[in-house]
Amino acid sequence: MKIYEKDNSVILEGVxxxxxKHIFECGQCFRWIKEENGSYTGVAKGKILNVYREDNKxxxxxxxxxxxxxxxxxxxxxxxNYTEIKNTLKNMDEYLDKACDFGWGIRILKQDGWEMLxxxxxxxxxxxxxxxxxIENLSREYGKYIGQYNGKDYYAFPTPQELNKASQEEIRACxxxxxxxxxxxxxxxxxxxNENISEYTNLNTDECIKQLLKFNGVGPxxxxxxxxxxxxxxxxxxxDVWVKRVMQEFYVAEDMSLPKIRTFAIDKxxxxxxxxxxxxxxxxxxxxxxx
DNA sequence: ATGCAGGCGCGCA
DNA sequence: TGCGCGCCTGCA
Numbered sequence: 001m002k003i004y005e006k007d008n009s010v011i012l013e014g015v016x017x018x019x020x021k022h023i024f025e026c027g028q029c030f031r032w033i034k035e036e037n038g039s040y041t042g043v044a045k046g047k048i049l050n051v052y053r054e055d056n057k058x059x060x061x062x063x064x065x066x067x068x069x070x071x072x073x074x075x076x077x078x079x080x081n082y083t084e085i086k087n088t089l090k091n092m093d094e095y096l097d098k099a100c101d102f103g104w105g106i107r108i109l110k111q112d113g114w115e116m117l118x119x120x121x122x123x124x125x126x127x128x129x130x131x132x133x134x135i136e137n138l139s140r141e142y143g144k145y146i147g148q149y150n151g152k153d154y155y156a157f158p159t160p161q162e163l164n165k166a167s168q169e170e171i172r173a174c175x176x177x178x179x180x181x182x183x184x185x186x187x188x189x190x191x192x193x194n195e196n197i198s199e200y201t202n203l204n205t206d207e208c209i210k211q212l213l214k215f216n217g218v219g220p221x222x223x224x225x226x227x228x229x230x231x232x233x234x235x236x237x238x239x240d241v242w243v244k245r246v247m248q249e250f251y252v253a254e255d256m257s258l259p260k261i262r263t264f265a266i267d268k269x270x271x272x273x274x275x276x277x278x279x280x281x282x283x284x285x286x287x288x289x290x291x
Numbered sequence: 292a293t294g295c296a297g298g299c300g301c302g303c304a
Numbered sequence: 305t306g307c308g309c310g311c312c313t314g315c316a
Contacts, residue, residue: 303307
């Protein structure tokens, strides 16, 4: 991989397993919005970034090499060999073989744990456009203003202290619906107990999820997503309706319960369960499998 | 128009 | 332990 800086952009030439559409539309993030030219603009780590692929070049716009090295290399998990991960999964069965080819450019982003906690509480029984809107509203109302990109204003995701300044009613006014009380309770819980969610990364997967389940609004599926996307717990397997459908289509009986599907998958895919989940989810949702 | 979506908490056996 | 139910809100 060749990396160089040019005109406020960092260009990655010959980077393997990197496709913006796959990365930003495989269900792991809500703040990356597709632009008319097919690029994606998002906010992470308090920075605005625009990402575009042309052939074997990835353009990271609105950044520089210093920022790339300190932030984006890690955020996009560029130190992990996804070719190797896919090869292991592809050798397991024909379904993963197809799913890995289909979502060949997926990478699991290393996102902020606190942001994932609130974002996935919002995701419960909700649709992606609504989730995106709610997170955008919360950020605009309670997060710090970062700046403009292409004439649009961008705001950082609010810290626990910033979000806790909002009342339950004000949180609901941001289109969070009945999840307002979960968000308020969680923010309050973290601020009053002076908890640092990022430390959950150091716990083992079971303990990490057990701690997450203490928060109001966090159940099995949401807890798994926070652990996988915000705390690098790759040996877990979030089962949402799409994953349930694809698992029932390919692996298990129609009447198998969600917790049993989860256990089945963790046993089967082991250390790579989280990666398998992402390839299967993207495959199922894009193709409408089991709908 | 009603039913339902990338679940959760609750009440009840 | 396990299940059924209601829930914001927008959209088909």
